[in-house]
Amino acid sequence: MNNLEGKVAIITGASSGIGLGIAKRLAARKCRIVAVGRNQEALDEVAALSGGLAVAADVTDPETMVMVGQRALAEFGKVDILVNNAGAGPMARLEAMSRDDWKWLIDLNLWSVIHGIQAILPILKANPEGGHIVNTSSIAGMFVGPGIGAYSTTKFGVVAISETLRAELEQEGGRIGVSVFLPGPIRSNIHLGSRNRPQDTGGALKDVELEKAEGFEGVQIPWMEAEDAGEIAVEGILANRLYIWTHPEGTQPIIARLRGIEASIAESAGAIATLPLRFHQQQSEKLS
Amino acid sequence: MEALRTKESLRGKVAVVTGAAGGMGRGIAEILLEAGMQLVIADIDGGALSETADELGVAGYRVDVSNSEEVEQLAQHVIDRFGAVHVVCNNAGVGPVGNIADLTLADWKWMLDINLWGVIHGVHAFLPLLKRNKEGGSIINTSSMSGLLPGPQFGPYTVAKYGVVALTEVLAQELAIAGSPVSAGVLLPGPTRTAIASSMRNRSGAARANSGLVNMDIADSDIFPEGIPWKTPREIGEIVLEGIMSGELYLFTHPQLSQPIFDRFDRIKEASDRAMRQTSA
Numbered sequence: 341m342n343n344l345e346g347k348v349a350i351i352t353g354a355s356s357g358i359g360l361g362i363a364k365r366l367a368a369r370k371c372r373i374v375a376v377g378r379n380q381e382a383l384d385e386v387a388a389l390s391g392g393l394a395v396a397a398d399v400t401d402p403e404t405m406v407m408v409g410q411r412a413l414a415e416f417g418k419v420d421i422l423v424n425n426a427g428a429g430p431m432a433r434l435e436a437m438s439r440d441d442w443k444w445l446i447d448l449n450l451w452s453v454i455h456g457i458q459a460i461l462p463i464l465k466a467n468p469e470g471g472h473i474v475n476t477s478s479i480a481g482m483f484v485g486p487g488i489g490a491y492s493t494t495k496f497g498v499v500a501i502s503e504t505l506r507a508e509l510e511q512e513g514g515r516i517g518v519s520v521f522l523p524g525p526i527r528s529n530i531h532l533g534s535r536n537r538p539q540d541t542g543g544a545l546k547d548v549e550l551e552k553a554e555g556f557e558g559v560q561i562p563w564m565e566a567e568d569a570g571e572i573a574v575e576g577i578l579a580n581r582l583y584i585w586t587h588p589e590g591t592q593p594i595i596a597r598l599r600g601i602e603a604s605i606a607e608s609a610g611a612i613a614t615l616p617l618r619f620h621q622q623q624s625e626k627l628s
Numbered sequence: 629m630e631a632l633r634t635k636e637s638l639r640g641k642v643a644v645v646t647g648a649a650g651g652m653g654r655g656i657a658e659i660l661l662e663a664g665m666q667l668v669i670a671d672i673d674g675g676a677l678s679e680t681a682d683e684l685g686v687a688g689y690r691v692d693v694s695n696s697e698e699v700e701q702l703a704q705h706v707i708d709r710f711g712a713v714h715v716v717c718n719n720a721g722v723g724p725v726g727n728i729a730d731l732t733l734a735d736w737k738w739m740l741d742i743n744l745w746g747v748i749h750g751v752h753a754f755l756p757l758l759k760r761n762k763e764g765g766s767i768i769n770t771s772s773m774s775g776l777l778p779g780p781q782f783g784p785y786t787v788a789k790y791g792v793v794a795l796t797e798v799l800a801q802e803l804a805i806a807g808s809p810v811s812a813g814v815l816l817p818g819p820t821r822t823a824i825a826s827s828m829r830n831r832s833g834a835a836r837a838n839s840g841l842v843n844m845d846i847a848d849s850d851i852f853p854e855g856i857p858w859k860t861p862r863e864i865g866e867i868v869l870e871g872i873m874s875g876e877l878y879l880f881t882h883p884q885l886s887q888p889i890f891d892r893f894d895r896i897k898e899a900s901d902r903a904m905r906q907t908s909a
Contacts, residue, residue, distance in 0.1 A: 402733055434799050435755055439696055442748055446740075450787070454736050461729055482896065486805055489798035493744070496794035500786040503778035503892075505728050511780055583896060588903035595900070597797075598893040601776065601878060602886075609883035611870065 341420070341472050341517065342578060344369040348416045350408060350460060352399050352452060353426030354386050355379035357528025358476060358521075361570030362423055364389065369574065374412045374419075376404070377426070378536050398536075399426045399452040405459035412463075419463045421577065424456040425476040425521075427494075428533025431553065434489040436544035442490055444537055445545065449494035453501060461516075470515030472577050475502045477520050479587065482594045487554060490545065506582055517580040519573075524587030525550055525561050526569045562587060631764030631809035632714060633873050639664035641763075642710045644702070646693050646750065647720030649676035651822030652770065655861020656717050656868045657684060663869055665715065668706050672720070672830050693720045693746030696753075703753040713757050715872055718750035719770040719815075721788075722827035723844070725781040730840030736784050738831060739841070743788035747795065755799075755810070764809025766872045769796045773818045773882065776889045779851075781844070800877050811875040815868060818882030819846050820859045857882060 341347075349366050353359035355377030363373045367390035374393045375386040383394035393415055397404040412419050427449040432441060453475050464471035480488055481495035502520035509516045529535075531549045550561055569586050576584030585591065632638055643660045647653035649671035661667045661684060669684070670691040671677040681688030689705055691698045706713050721743045726735065747769045758765030774782055775789035796814035803810050823829075825845035828836055846856060859881055871879040880886070 433802050434751065434795070435802065437752070439748075439752070442745075446744075450740075450791075451736075454733070457728060458731070458733060458736075465729070484794055484797040484801065486798065486802045489795055489802070492794040492798055493791040496790040497744075497787040500778055500790040501728070501783060504780065504783040504786055507778060507780045508727050508729065508783075581899065583899035585900055585903040588900045588907055591900040595897060598896065602890060602893065604876070604878040605880050605883045605886045605889070608876075608878070608880040612867065612881070612883060 341470070341580065344371050344574070344578070347371045347420035348374065348412060348418055349421035349423060350374040350376065350412060350419055350456075351423040351425060352376045352405075352456060353476075355382040357530060357566050358523060358526055358569050358573075359423070359425040360386060361526075361566030361568070362425065362474075362573045363570070364567050365570035365574045366390070366421070367392075371421070372416060374408060374415075376408055399455060400447040402455050402458075405455045409459045409463050418467050419460060420467060420469065420471050421474070422456055422460045422464065422471070423474045423476070423573075424453040425474070426452050427476060427530075428547075429478070429480075429488075429491050429530045430534050430545040430547050431487040432490065432544035432546060433487060437490060438543045441543035441545045444543070445490045446494055449491070450497045453498055457501070457505065464516050470517075472517040472519070472580070473502075473505065474519045474521055474573060474577060474584070477502070477522055479522050479524050479585075479590065479594065481520070481522060483597045485555070485593075503582065517577070519576050519581055519584050521573050521576070521584045522586070523569050524564070524585075524590050526564050526566050526586065528566050562590060631811070631875075632766060633875070635663055635873070637763065638715075638872070640666065641714040642666045642668070642706065642712055643715035643717070644668045644670065644706055644713055644754070645717040645719055646670045646691065646746070647770075648717075649673050649680045649688075651824065652817065652820055652861045652864050653717070653719040654680055655820075655863070655865040656719060657686070657865070658862060659865030659869050660715065661686065666710060668702075668709075670702055670720070693718070693749055694741035696745075696749045699746075699749040699753045703757060707757060712761055713754060714761055714763070714765040715768070716750060716754040716758065716765070717768045717770065717868065718747045719768075720746050721770060721824075722830070723772075723785055723824040724827045724841040725785070725844040726783070726840040726842060727781055728783040731784065732838055732840055734835060735839050735841050738835065739784035740788055743785065744791045747792050751795070751799065758810045759808065761809075764811070766875070767796075767799070767810065767812045768815055768868055768871060768879070769812070770815045770817070771796070773816055773885065773889070775814065775816055777892055784841075797877065813871045813875070813877055813879050815864070815871070815879045816881065817864055818859070818885050819852070819856050820861060820864055820881070822861060852885075857884065
């Protein structure tokens, strides 16, 4: 995709934060934005920017993205870009989490992406010009830390679905590109992510402000403005990149994790080499 | 406190293995049993479960791991019967394949309920019990090489298995920070002779009819053009036993097949490097 003028882009979580940032940068390139989110007023503003459409709805409802697709088709006759961006990032130690905590976050961060793909992929496939899907994961989709167990579980899943979908669509000729967006710290409302949680079910997940999070005491956080992150996402769409990073200077923990896994594989190769001997011994003991 | 680091220390201790009526779970159960542990096996297939339980001479419970209450009940049964539990292998899983474009939401739900929620349920039901032991314990979650490596048609499988890797890594970190004698490991098996190629047997006929998922037998695929380096379930069991004693986080069974994982890691690093050059340019 190299010219965005007149393209139709569905963006979830477009009321604020990264979704709004992507919407503004796509609108600046004359995309029409179908803005999906929870805050009607904010969505109306985004839609107005681009001659687009505002849909206030809950992406954890499987019907929502089907309806969004129908409304986009009715209004514009096509969809070119899908940005599955809605999500939240509250923290809790795994042990303290309730089943409702898990369900809420998996529904919001993972099922929303599945619903988006399920509903909109057929519409993109019907577009003779092809299309592009961006799924917002996080740098926490590639490494972990204490307190972000549920978040990482969902965001690792978003990486997996993006990598797999891209491979499958490449087998079909690659007319539809797939990217996974891996933002670091972005100025957004993610620290208010639980505001739309249906009711307080007494769970352990709590919104956090990164500055006040455990382990971040005194750390200078390299904040990026949401619109700058949006620009990076748009550049990633244009270049059809699988992995889109906002903070490449902050990927050391990821590289360290990957190196750790590589080292573990090498070590286990050595350890496993000694195991078959035992199997044979056991076999011959049984036979004798 | 040195927890469960030797075969002597495992003798007489209590282990629970889910998905253990056959396949990898049974292999793990056999090896832990031969190491002198007391075993409880669980499976959704009641018939195969009672056969295996009889053959091994162990207790078997019919459990659907996608149902949190059934997993909680399993934990209660184990405590009622043995008073403690030391090793939990959250192993039950299914592995049919299908292109994402062909899947139904019910397909996704079925796969995530078993392969991801099954592990979440197991962790929450058993972690508090493991923490009661002064000698600690061990949680081994079965992921897959697909937990580190995507492939076409493996969408819901990799989503769940990546998730199991993330969950286990965080759990291991949080336990370590707390100074807990409980350890967590993630099993990352490659091709093993199991019944995974008939995963759909445990799904209802109506659900199968509309599904975009099909059973896949690695033996009929071209994933390994130079032949499949099969491992037996018992060999996987040996690796799990070693992992319980070592407390290692990652339990690889087929390190020789890891090149595609290294290639993926290289692509991730290259993408980060390229973004870095753009930022500084």
